[in-house]
Amino acid sequence: MKATPSNRTTKAFERALAARPTEKCVLRLYVAGATDRSRKAILRARHLCETEFEGHYELEVIDVFQQPILARDGQIVATPTLVREFPKPVRRLIGNLTKTSGLFVGLDVAAKTSVRP
Amino acid sequence: MVPPASHAAFRATRLPKCPTGIQGLDEITDGGLPRGRPTLVCGGAGCGKTLFAAEFLVRGATQFGEPGVFMSFEETEAELKANVASLGFDLTSLVRRKKILLEHVRIERNEIHETGEYDLEGLFVRLNHAIDSIGAKRVVLDTLEALFAGLPNEAILRAELRRLFRWLKDKGVTAVITAERGRDSDQLTRHGLEEYVSDCVILLDHRVNDQIATRHLRVVKYRGALHGTNEFPFLIGETGLSVLPITSLGLNHGVSNERIATGIPRLDAMLGGRGFFRGSSILLTGTPGTGKTIIAANFAQAAARRGERTLFFSFEESPNQIIRNMHSIGLRLEPLVKRNLLRFHSARPSLYGLEMHLATMFKEIAVFQPEVVIVDPITSLMDSGTASESKGMVTRLIDYLKAGQITTLFTSLTQGGQSLQQTEMAMSSLMDAWLLLQDFEGNGERNRVLYVLKARGMAHSNQIREFLISDRGVDLVDAYIGPSGVLTGSARAAQTASEKAATLAGQQEAGRRKRELESKRMALERQISGLRSEHEATAEEFRQIDEQIGTQTRLLTTERSELGRLRQADISVTTGAVGSSKPKTKTR
Structure with missing residues (x-):
């Protein structure tokens, strides 16, 4: 097969797809106070990040009771909310992260989990 | 309305109120919204919910020293500032001075995914922070129903809303929550928010009647307080909302004994010699072209020349046109306008709805502070609303003017063919004095006449007067009332002339007869003198x-005695000159 320019670009694109994303995923979890619901949400978020992003993530947990200004800046209405700030577009997952289907749709990681059971 | 006595008794225990500062609303609700409780303001699209809420906050911050939080779910801070700027509210400055805090809550449905149980603690925290940061006493949530569109789980939402309203009450803030009107007419809000906000519900409405849109406000519910239950028209003007209560004004305005002249001396004479009472409302009805505007302009000129500020609302002619036309009959209005004693306000009746007209008039009156107001003609205004609305409006206008001791002259156009008095049934009972202008047709001409139909509280003439308009002004003359009825115009002139001719003829006749008699008398006198000379x-x-005879007798006697002497007769014969003694001497 001759190495035509179009072939090269196609290959480069496929390589890029196969490679793991190098940028870190930026996540923020807004919780309200040290409640059971908050604790569960934090644990689930950490677990999710470890399994899905394997260290390529930043997870910031914010207690809106402590920092109400951040709740305003982040346009938070419901708690707990997990916001994916990066990569774009912004996604907001509201709830205690127990419904996994919604969770994966929200974070665009559904395809990966189906490939690796 | 509650009589004052029981009112005072209730005052101690009644619900604390939070004045809105919205013109008229505090009158209807007897003091404002329930303090420390949420109020639901619902209505369809474009009926002024957001402006209502914004004014509530702005008035609170500027007039009552109560800072407020405006939490908007639909508009951003910048949009909100721009929107309320049209009402003359400077939100930017209020925000800078920490009197008002704007917070936009953005909910994007497509960003949100539900992953389990949640609550609205985030919203609570933000609201709490906003309230505490400026010490807010008032809160607006506009429109909470955006949450229903943004958040998927309605069951959670409803539970959280219930908690939110409870929380607002506990927080002690007076809240206004706006909500969209439901699609069914029996549904106040689309998502049934009235279920949670049970203290006070205000319904706003924007209806189109005969192509004229009118906004209405109704207090549907006000727990624990008396309130006006009627639907009140309101409008959004340049200075915010104003609700125009029809029935809140009572009949308790002060009265004046002062009389003011009408500018037409003969008309004053008809009104007990001194004109109208100050502060009375005068109705001037007439068919087209009977001189209503002229009498009104005379009245205006007389008032302005006395130094009283006069406001002339004209719904037919422009100010310049009135000035020009009145100039032709000798009224000089322009100098009075220049001296700011007379002001015209002209508007087409169809320009906007009745309520807007009324509000504009109220505003003009409030700004100019007139002592005399003229509305020419009131009937034009009435065309821009239904009969009941018009009557309500005129009542309010009259009440408003009477409360301010402003003398008002309304002209009213009666269409030809209608009974002169019938059309004014709605208004005439509200008026203190009523002049009727009418034209009489006959002898190929129309002539104006004037009556005083009623004038409360003064002796007034029951006579018909002919109303003359010349380039020197107007005058009233006695109409001729003779055997053939009331005569006016040339008929009156002809009648006067023929009377004059008859008088002249009579005088001539008398003269002739006098001369005849004189000559007869002369003739008699001549006769008398003839007779006298004859006599x-x-x-x-x-x-x-x-x-x-004497001479003859003497001669005879002399002759006889001479004869006797000649004949030497005796003495008795000589003494017998006296005949009677003769027989005596004979018998002796």
């Missing part, structure tokens, strides 16, 4: 005859 002649003759 004298006769008397002379008589005397002559006497004389003659």
Whole structure:
């Protein structure tokens, strides 16, 4: 097969797809106070990040009771909310992260989990 | 309305109120919204919910020293500032001075995924922070129903909303929550928010009647307080909302005994010699072209010349047109306008709805502070609303003017063919004085006449007067009332002339007869003098005859004695000159 320019670009694109994303995923979890619901949400978020992003993530947990200004800046209405700030577009997952289907749709990681059971 | 006595008794225990500062609303609700409780303001799209809420906050911050939080779910801070700027509210400055805090809550449905149980603690925290940061006493949530569109789980939402309203009450803030009107007419809000906000519900409405849109406000519910239950028209003007209560004004305005002249001396004479009472409302009705505007302009000129500020609302002619037309009959209005004693306000009746007209008039009156107001003609305004609305409006206008002791002259156009008094049934009972202008047709001409139909509280003429307009002004003259009825115009002139001719003829006749008699008398006198001379002649003759006889007798006696002497007769014969002694001497 001759190495035509179009072939090269196609290959480069496929390589890029196969490679793991190098940028870190930026996540923020807004919780309200040290409640059971908050604790569960934090644990689930950490677990999710470890399994899905394997260290390529930043997870910031914010207690809106402590920092109400951040709740305003982040346009938070419901708690707990997990916001994916990066990569774009912004996604907001509201709830205690127990419904996994919604969770994966929200974070665009559904395809990966189906490939690796 | 509650009588004052029981009112005072209730005052101690009644619900604390939070004045809105919205013109008229505090009158209807007897003091404002329930303090420390949420109020639901619902209505369809474009009926002024957001402006209502914004004014509530702005007035609170500027007039009552109560800072407020505006939490908007639909508009951003910048949009909100721009929107309320049209009402003359400077939100930017209020925000800078920490009197008002704007917070936009953005909910994007497509960003949100539900992953389990949640609550609205985030919203609570933000609201709490906003309230605490400026010490807010008032809160607006506009429109909470955006949450229903943004958040998927309605069951959670409803539970959280219930908690939110409870929380607002506990927080002690007076809250206004706006909500979209439900699609069914029996549904106040689309998502049934009235279920949670049970203290006070205000319904706003924007209806189109005969192509004229009118906004209405109704207090549907006000727990624990008396309130006006009617639907009140309101409008959004340049200075915010104003609700126009029809029935809140009572009949308790003060009255004046002062009388003011009408500018037409004969008309004053008809009104007990001194004109109208100050502060009274005068109705001037007439068919087209009977001189209503002229009488109104005379009244205006007279008032302005006395130094009273006069406001002339014209719904037919422009100010310049009135000034020009009145100039032609000798009224000089322009100098009065220049001296700011007379002000015109002209508007087409169809320009906007009745309520807007009324509000504009109220505003003009409030700004100019007139002592005399003229509305020419009130009937034009009435065309821009239904009959009941118009009557309500006129009532309010009259009440408003009477409360301010402003003398008002309304002209009213009666269409030809209608009974002159019938059309004014709605208004006439509200008026203190009523002049009727009418034209009489006959002899190929129309002539204006004027009556005083009623004038409360003064002796007034029951006579018809002919109303003359010349380039020197107007005058009232007595109409001719003769055997053939009321005569006006040339008929009156002709009648006067013929009367004059008859008088002249009579005078001539008398003169002639007088002369005749005189000559007759002269003739008689001549006759008398003839007779007298005849009489004298006769008397002379008589005397002559006497004389003659005397002479004859003497002569005879002399002759006889001479004869006797000649015949030497005896003494008795000589003494027998006296005939009677003769027989005596004979018998002796």
